[in-house]
Amino acid sequence: MALPLIGVVLAALGSGTADIAARDIARYALTSAWLALLVGFLTAVTGTLAAWLVVMYRFPARGFFAWALALPLATPAFALAYGYADLFDVAGPLRSWLRAATGHDLPFELRSTGGAAFILSAAFYPYVYLAMRAAFLNQSVNVLEAARMLGCTGGRALWRVALPMARPALAAGVALAVMETLADYGAVQFLSVQTLTTGVVRAWSVYGSTVSAARFALPLLAAAALLLWIERASRRGATHETGKARWRTLDVQPLAGVRRWLAFGFCLSLLTAGLLLPVGWLIWNLAQTSPDWVRLAAATRNSLLLGFGGAILTVALATMLALGTRQWPVAARIASLGYATPGAVMAIGLLAPAGLIWNLAPGSGMAIAILLLLFAYAARLMAAALEPIDAGMARVTPSMRHAARTLGRGETGAAFAVDLPVARGALLTALLIIFIDVLKELPATLILRPFNFDTLAVIANNYALDERLGQAGLPSLLIVAISLPAVIWLTRRIATARPGV
Amino acid sequence: MSDEPVLEICDVVRAYPGRRAVDGASFTLPRGGISCLLGPSGCGKSSLLRLIAGLEPVDAGTIRLRGETVAAAGLTVAPERRGVGLVFQDNALFPHLDVAANVGFGLAGLAAEDRRARVAALLDRFHIAHLAAAWPHMLSGGEQQRVAIARALAREPSLLLLDEPFSGLDGHLREAVRDALLADLRSAGTSVLIVTHDPEEAMMIADKLVLMAEGRILQTGKPQDCYHRPVSIAAARLLGDLVVTEAVVTGGVATTPFGAVPTPNAPDGTARLVVRPDALIPGASGLPATVTRSRFAGGFYLVDATGAGGRHVSYRCAGDPPAAGAPVTLTLRADAPAMIVPADE
Structure with a gap:
């Protein structure tokens, strides 16, 4: 699983001359860093506030928002970019109408780092929301009550105890949002914001230079390693916050008067920004397009093929790892290295081994390319699959495993009779997460896909680059339509899960 | 089989x-x-x-x-x-x-x-x-x-x-x-x-x-x-509390602070006596001691006493316990099992 990463480092150190100056790399890196900072800040504030409201207070539609706020996970960031760009474009219908009606224009430009930060924040705030929601739900009522007994008022207890206790979750959630920001290709490319990831893809596709691409990828790899470390370190801190104390329901405070509608409005605006407005606009625009159904059908088939294939391969490997790493915990850590690594970087790292295989077996292009692509997905998403599977299997105590042995099962038999059935919910969760992520994946697919093998994400991107936004809308919407049921199932499952059970 | x-x-x-x-x-x-x-x-x-x-x-x-x-x-x-x-x-x-x-x-x-x-x-x-x-x-x-x-x-x-x-x-x-x-x-x-x-x-x-x-x-x-x-x-x-004290074996009889104990198989020389606290009872002869405290333990009282040479012993008392400071003489119950072990164990 670490093979693509080694590939990137080797390629970057390669003797070939780069076509892109170090100055450009620094400029792109600066944009990436600024974008990551903005998205990190915006998602931290919005995600935390939403989680806090939903967990601590009662207001209209709170139960709905509890799971619906995570729904933007079903929309690829590039779909949001298409929707917003079309809506807020200088020559777009909204601004044209505004200028005609009022004589004034909106004071911002969407195709900018700020615009990209807004769109990526709208797409990625659910990572912070889900982490913080779990942390707030998990907090021990006893600790909050102890703070009250020691003289804190309710609000002060929250500020001095609950929020600091949830800090590891905040760091983990923001780290995920920033990882996704750095890995994004489709949205920033469309908004003409030059980040390291667009640099990787451009160096490869425009200049055909693996060396240049790898040099863009190196700082990304370093940032990914740093974020992964932050995320893991935070998680270690998070484990003791749930404690062994008996779990009791938090007292949910009803909000009164205007404050309940403010809370409602805030949650609704998040959901609107991340899903309803851009997706609604894309749907509205569908009427004016004449879709190429044949091409769409083929792309849908390919997307589903890769989605199911990637999910099954990744979950199968992750399950074997989860069962195997009870003996060798280090293996899981190595296999998880790919997480946080942008798909573009992963693809560049796989190009060298891919070239070798193609040279050895020239006739097998299509099958090998698809296998490589699936391998890239597995390497990139291994940790995302391992995490729920590990959590599911943590319910199996060593004594249960030993009981299965004394009751007549061998080591493998015990895994099939106890571990897998106990973790079946977690396995399904992992399958769906990987499936959704593969559907939305763009840069690795762009680089590694066989000729004439388009996925929904790829044709959406191609249409968008040709400024045919109406055409780009339908494949984007198809991705949303396919992943939405899975996301709803997942978020409702997360929302109803009681911690400590 | x-x-x-x-x-x-x-x-x-x-x-x-x-x-x-x-x-x-x-x-x-x-x-x-x-x-x-x-x-x-x-x-x-x-x-x-x-x-x-x-x-x-x-x-x-x-x-x-x-x-x-x-x-x-x-x-x-x-x-x-x-x-x-x-x-x-x-x-x-x-x-x-x-x-x-x-x-x-x-x-x-x-x-x-x-x-x-x-x-x-x-x-x-x-x-x-x-x-x-x-x-x-x-x-x-x-x-x-x-x-x-x-x-x-x-x-x-x-x-x-x-x-x-x-x-x-x-x-x-x-x-x-x-x-x-x-x-x-x-x-x-x-x-x-x-x-x-x-x-x-x-x-x-x-x-x-x-x-x-x-x-x-x-x-x-x-x-x-x-x-x-x-x-x-x-x-x-x-299996429970013990009272361990020194003993001297001569001709199949161990001399202990609580009285003589027959030990037909033990060799002559210094040894140790091991008994359960319930083997000790107040009697006419044995170890003179002073009660330091008594604790209620359900069916009986556990009485702590200090004997000659500052030796601490505990015994069980079925009825009302003696007051702290009261003198008591502790002896071995006649039917109580007692073990004589070599002094170096």
């Missing part, structure tokens, strides 16, 4: 980095009946249980079940092939299976009809038939334990191992659950080995005691023999 021991442990060693959990343990268990492996926490008794079950390999020595060697250096018969049932301290019920499926888990090789009948019979015997469709998390601690034991017995093991089975239950419930369960186990006729660190419990339930400390077996035998005729001070301490 029937008097062949069900379990033979011979010089078994199990070492972890830095310590020997089991250090040359040897004992045998007869077929049938309930035996208790008693020792303080960390003495290696749970490790020994895992070695018998086959969950860990032995480093040296042999373990034989019904005459067949199942563990030796370089040989570890897999747990599923040993015919041993193990009930874990946390019961280890499978959360994804209901009670009937948990009990039937080990019967995979049986036809569905036979399996159902076997499970129903076990549920009946352990009085949990009404819970057949319940899930483990819905059960009380006592009910979970019945399910775990029924599950372990389903495969008709020649030996059933229970790891601290009653430690999770509390107070009066513990005694009731324990007595009912032991009656059911005895009626099943299986050989049972129970690991515990509670000496009173061990003496109350065991037909045979196996005393263990620091990885070694100190003594095996009937509870009464182990209690009254311990082979060493260490073995005696496992």
